[in-house]
Amino acid sequence: MLHEMGPYHPECPERLSAIGDRLIAAGLDPYLLHYIAPAVTREQVARVHSAAYIDEIENAVPESGLHYLDPDTALNPHSLVAAKHAAGAVTLAVDLVMAGECKTAFCAVRPPGHHAERRRAMGFCLYNNIAVGAAHALAHHGLARVAVIDFDVHHGNGTEDIFAGDARVLMASTFQHPLYPYSGDHPQGPNMVNVPLAEGSGSEEFRAAVTERWIPALDAHRPQLLFISAGFDAHREDPLAGLRLTEADYAWVTRELMGVARRHCGGRIVSALEGGYALSALGRSAAEHVREFLGA
């Protein structure tokens, strides 16, 4: 909540309040187990980011004000602490799910992560939280195959940069194209299932992409743990993009992915928040995502 990038920045602390408030209003909160996210360790981050990049971020934290890493990504004095706990949330979620303490976990974290490349911060992202979690599952828990699903409206260029060519990781995504960061139409490796969607696409195009492209690839990969980069900015109310999804689509895709997880990995899913900038739509969409996890 202390990581702020200026008064008009869409990636704002209120995003987390919108989700928390909606979980309470929807009556879901009493059924959730809440955990405090630990700080990620340098060893855990170094599985997906270069040592030089980790040092660069550490040294760039200002004592006051903002330090810009790119035109829309800034550090304030609290940002690095927030980033460490955001990535740490995903590693804790992996540990909890692998230990059988819970089947599914949703990490309501910021800053988001999927634009952060191995050697570069960008697009509101510092550490690639979902990549840190996936690498933790592979290295620490000894898994041989995981999958990362990314339904954020923006292409997850950072996750692709980190895992392209790594046959242990299947990445399947949908994103509006062309749109920031203007990548993804040419997949960087055979383990990338990238499905660009034209501006104005909605439920029908999204569900066809999931059914025809993601699900067969996921079933062929047989992941032992499923990760979701859960950005909710493909919602029709979102001001940053032009897709037309609704809460019902987020509930539907969550059920589809739970089906994949049941078929291959005992239902284990770790999901982490990425984008979503229309506060009401973000809260409603994230709550429907969590509602499906609860089976409520």
Ligand SMILES: [Zn+2]
């Ligand atoms: Zn996004």
